[in-house]
Amino acid sequence: MFRNYIKTAFRSLKKNKGFTLINVLGLALGLAICLLIVFYVIDEMSYDRYNLNADRIYRVNNDIKFGGSENSYAVAPAPMAAALQAEFPEVEKAVRFRQNGSFRVKKGNQDIQEHHFIYADPDVFSVFTFPMLSGDPNTALKDPKAVVITERMANKYFNSTNVVGKTLLLDDTVNFKITGVIKDIPKQSHINADFFISMITLAESKEPSWLNNNFQTYILLKPGSDVKVLESKFPKMVKEHVDPQLQNVIHMSYDDFTKTGSYFKLSTIALKRIHLESNMQAELGPNGNIRYVYIFLAIALFILLIACVNFMNLSTARSANRAREVGVRKVLGSARKHLIAQFLAESIMVTMVSTIIALIIAWGLLPIFNQMAGKELSISMQSLVWLVPAVIAIILVIGCLAGSYPAFFLSGFQPIEVLKGKLAAGFKGGFLRSFLVVFQFSISIFLIIGTLVIYNQLKYIQNKDLGYNRSHILVVKNLYALGNQAKTFKDEIKQMPEVANATLTGYTPTMDYRNSNSLFQTATLDVKNALNTQMWYVDEDYVNTLDIKMIKGRNFSKQMLTDSLAMIINESAAKKLGLADPLDKTLYMPLDQQAKHVKGYHIIGIMKDFNFNTLRENVSSLTMVLGEERGALSIRVKSADMPAFVSRVEKQWKSINPNQQFEYSFMDEDFDATYRTEQRMGKIFVSFTSLAIIIACLGLFGLAAYAAEQRTKEIGIRKVLGAGVSSIVAMLSLDFIKLVLISIVIAAPLAWFAMHQWLQGYAYRQNIQWWVIALAGVGAIVIAFVTISFQSIKAALINPVKSLRSE
Structure with a gap:
């Protein structure tokens, strides 16, 4: 039975090559884009999760209001780490980082500028998972002028990882003893360091001041501890330690200090949330943005829905062509469940072929996507662990989902009505198809408006008068x-x-x-x-x-x-x-x-x-x-x-x-680099929007072809009665253009609201102009009309004698 389903499905798909090609191509493009976005999202969501204790590690942040300014910092006072570990039983360990910037490292007669130095407390290797290849992680950073380096740096300077006991000359002045070599830190880490220097080397780390904030401070909670309970104890600790120092400096108690509206507020953020949800002053490096992850996921879902809608639309549109087939099968004794299975088999076959093509397309586009997104994504053995089950799930879920309505719709035909020719044919009367076309183009228009707003904001940033002139400035560094x-x-x-x-x-x-x-x-x-x-x-x-x-x-x-x-x-x-x-x-x-x-x-x-x-x-x-x-x-x-x-x-x-x-750069290029994320976002948005429109147009092209085919006799009669090509094209296009207009009415306010929220992230922004909405709407109409016109003109030019003789 199953073999028969496959054979019959193959014959049906082969018979309708145009329909099959449009479905396969549209679904394959949609799935390929979804796969690329899934790779991106998984990479972004995986930051810092390599740490075995990731669920128990938190960073302590500091919100300060003083002197008319409110600021949020990813740093805390030097003595706070020790106080947290000593005063709170929930804290198992506390470690600090202090960025140094760069050192010149001597290699033979050459001085190499290295930028990824960081001071760290000795317990760093018991809090974070930085596997040590040589050296003792418990004592590696306990002595002054000790340094732990990554495997990459060990090979760069010594062509070996067996370098414990050797020295590095920094800035031509100080020799640092190598006490350990760790594996290279994964790229999915917000801590980007190649050299860890013992914190005791830094005199600033011993200062007792609670009024200076320069140290990224992380805590490892004991199992079962509640971070919210810990945070509730922070105000008391801050008051106890800050009060005497405030009285020494500004001769004011902490209570009087807070009465002026000023404050010091400590808070925590989970390690796994830092990369996507933290954008404070003094971060260890540039982080990502959770909003972009949500946007990309939404785009992936939209494109996938557009591709599935194409399948459902085209399958139901050609239902009249298969109505007699269903009627004959039922007369010959086929049960409805067998017909449903038959149509689902066709759907799953299309999905399977589309998925295989999508994998090839995604693999081919991955280098281009990496360049646009600034990533180094690849399909590895590790990714196959989730990719293979995901592909199987995609084939079954999308195949059944996209083919469910056609299967139940076609199998529900009554054989008597079918064989008597009483079923309505053509585009008219297909409420679901109309709804799905509106849905498709609403998404497309939404993406067009979003792309235009992002483009305008980036252009505004590049052209805004910043109050200084950044052009023609060469910056020689260090x-x-x-x-x-x-x-x-x-x-x-x-x-x-x-x-x-x-x-x-x-x-x-x-x-x-x-x-x-x-x-x-x-x-x-x-x-x-x-x-x-x-x-x-x-x-x-x-x-x-x-x-x-x-x-x-x-x-x-x-x-x-x-x-x-x-x-x-x-x-x-x-x-x-x-x-x-x-x-x-x-x-x-x-x-x-x-x-x-x-x-x-x-x-x-x-x-x-x-x-x-x-x-x-x-x-x-x-x-x-x-x-x-x-x-x-x-x-x-x-x-x-x-x-x-x-x-x-x-x-x-x-x-x-x-x-x-x-080392040098140009100031205008450095400025552009500040907005590299937005620039990449804009390029990806344009690319995905273009592909979404292409996929939607493929479906519209197929629908127009079937609508024209099913109205062949009507077109022939109209031409005999004197109708011109332009009037027939207008007649065939009008139904679709109405749906696009409805899509504009639905999508415009939703897109305006979403992009207005996005623009709130900028203190300096360009308001959404009315012409953006108008341009998106006109563009959608033109795209739809051009897509439909090809089939409409083709149908209008057919000799009416041939179309009427076929009847």
């Missing part, structure tokens, strides 16, 4: 490598005829250098007049090099010796100070934890606000003071021949430090 000759290097570069100006500092809008500080309007550090602000150390060329506008006062000057105690503030800082005219006013900064010494800076200028954070955030307070900072040299270039100029700068660099690698 001037620390030049030591005391960094200033000489800057002066020599400024002498080049291609250079308009240059500034020596790592504090630029597109780099990660940040320094938060608290300033006060009185030397007694009155908290009521405090200003929590970014405080950047720059040179006298900074403002002019970045073309930042001064709205009052003046820039720093070499000729003014008093500028060593001068300060420039931005508009936001001026507003928060609440002064009618901040010029020549003095702001005070404590120089030690007890605030026994303070330093006063007089305000010499107010600069126009510029976006030094992303456009997702409003411009916050920023102050600049003169100071030596060698993080980078930003060079404004006049020359159009940028490659030649870069070569000249590199040559100058090598003349000072020939063994140190030359």
Whole structure:
């Protein structure tokens, strides 16, 4: 019996090659896109799950409101880890990380700049699953100047992993002893490190201050502990430790401090949630976004539904062609269950072939998808463990789901009515088909509107006036490598005829250098007049090099010796100070934890606000003071021949430090990299939307073909009576265009609401314009009309004699 079902199904599908091709192609494209998205989502959801204790590991976050600013930090005070472990029985272990940035590592005569250094407490290997290939994980980081490196770094510098006891020379000054080698950390980790330095090496880690927040702090809870119960104890701990230090610094108790509206609030986030759900200041690295995962899952579901709708639509549309077959089978004694099985067999066969083709398409598109998504996804033996059962489930579920309505609809025909020709044929009267067409095009229009909104927002970001000029700026990185000759290097570069100006500092809008500080309007550090602000150390060329506008006062000057105690503030800082005219006013900064010494800076200028954070955030307070900072040299270039100029700068660099690698970037490219996720999102959205429209059009093309075929006699009579091609095309297209118009009415408000919510993630955004909705609607109508017109014109051009003679 089963063999007969397969044979009959194969014959039926072979007989209707056009129908079969459209179904297979549409379903295969839909399944291929779904598979790619599933690979992406599984990769995003798998971050940090390699840790054996992942369910019990949490990071402690710190929300702070002070000096007119509210900020959420992924860091906590240095002594907090020890306090958590000592004071709370729920905490089994607590460890800290402190990012260092980069070191120069000596390899022979070459200095290699490595960027993935991190200070870590000794217990890090008992909390996180970083398997150690050599060395003792319990003691590896207990001594000063001890370092544990990854397998990749061991092979890079020593061509072996048996390197325990050897040393690494960092920054040409300090030898660090290698005490362990661990396996390379998986890519699905929010901790991206190749070198773990013992925390005891860092003097800052021993400071008792609860007012400075610089350490990522993780806790491992004991089995069965409730993190919510632990969080409820945090306020008491904060008050006990912060209160005496507040009284020393600002002469105010913690209770009085909170009465001013300020606060310190600790919270936790589960390790497995950090990558997708955390976007705080001082993250260990850029994280993903759970919203994009939800969006991609929705797109996958939509595309899959469109493909299944195509199958159902085409199968029911051709029901009239198979009605007599069903009638004859029933007259000859076929039971309804056998007919249902027959039609489901056809559906499952189409799904199986489509799934096999989808796997081939997904495999072929994976490199392109990886490039768009910034991933390194692959089909490995590990992925086959879930992929094979998933493919079998897809074949059965989608095959039965997509073929269920046609099977029950066709098998329910009454043989007498069928053989007498009483069944309605054609497109009209198919309510379900009309509903499914509306459903398809509603999804397509939704995706078109979403794509246009994302494109417009990205274009707005790229063209927005940021308050500084990022074009034609070459950024030479890590001037620390030049030591005391960094200033000489800057002066020599400024002498080049291609250079308009240059500034020596790592504090630029597109780099990660940040320094938060608290300033006060009185030397007694009155908290009521405090200003929590970014405080950047720059040179006298900074403002002019970045073309930042001064709205009052003046820039720093070499000729003014008093500028060593001068300060420039931005508009936001001026507003928060609440002064009618901040010029020549003095702001005070404590120089030690007890605030026994303070330093006063007089305000010499107010600069126009510029976006030094992303456009997702409003411009916050920023102050600049003169100071030596060698993080980078930003060079404004006049020359159009940028490659030649870069070569000249590199040559100058090598003349000072020939063994140190030359690293550079362009500020506009660094800015674009900040929004790389959105750019990738936009490309993927455009690609998936295009494919969704193609799949929907395949179904519409098939429906139009069957509608025209079933109205052959009507078309012939109309032509005999004088109807022209244009009127027949309009008649055949009108039913479909009505459905597309209904789709626009349904999809437009839903898309507007969804994209309005997405735009709320940006402090600076472009409102959804009316023309976006109109363009999407007109585009959908044009796409539908072009798809339908091919079949409509073909039907209208048929000789009426042939169509009537066939009757």
